[in-house]
Amino acid sequence: MKKIFLMLFFITYTLQAYSLTLNMTRYVYTEGDKRITSTVKNPLDIKYGGQMWVEPYAFKTEGRKKYTSETLFVVTPSVSVFNAQEEKDFDIMMLEDQLPKDRESIFHLNLQMIPEINDSDAGKNKIVLAPRIVVKLFYRPKALADNRQGQESKITLRCENDVLVISNPTPFFFSINKIVSGLSLDEKEISPLERLVVPQDETIVLNGCKQADKYTIGFINDYGAEEPYTYDVQ
Secondary structure, eight states: OOOOEEEEEEEEESSOOSSSEESOSEEEEETTOSOEEEEEEOOSSSOEEEEEEEEEOOOSSGGGGGGOOSOOEEEESSEEEEOTTOEEEEEEEESOOOSOSSSOEEEEEEEEEEEOOOGGGTTOEEEEEEEEEEEEEEEEOGGGGGGOTTGGGGOEEEEETTEEEEEEOSSSOEEEEEEEESSOTTSOEEOOSOSEEOTTEEEEEEEOOOTTOEEEEEEEOTTSOEEEEEEEBO
């Protein structure tokens, strides 16, 4: 009996247009929502499978795991098949609301792509690439929902022991797309140590800094657009 031997390589993307695509680069689930919808499209002329689920955000340090939790969300349908050029909706629903109400929480929303295996490949050793898209899913308490706009202006930057520290007194997460030294995002970009600024805490974003410097940071808003803010370093 002939068998197909497959090696699956799971490749993670922040978001790239590779096979299946999502309609958003991030999603916000507001307290009280019955569901939010993620629209997935197959822009190719071949059939693709897709599996979607929510899991805790993968923080690198133990101290920051308080900002996420074991998943309280379910996605339906969890698995679907996309014909060529087909578009489908996935509903994200909260099973139980046990999250803090004084700040946001964050999760990963995963879309695992499942390529079709043709019958003609039977009996062949074959490497199958199974890319995965991973985007941010924010849980936002209802009391904070109308106060998100412009909150980035409340953060402060300081130079301490030759590292640049962002202090965020707000209850919101901020995602850094770009950081430059100067007054315009047209300047040469500096690669940050960390792109996610957590709420009500401090985040080290750069090695090397000077007091009285100015930095412009391009933050990603709820709709995936970049908004620049300029700060003096304390």
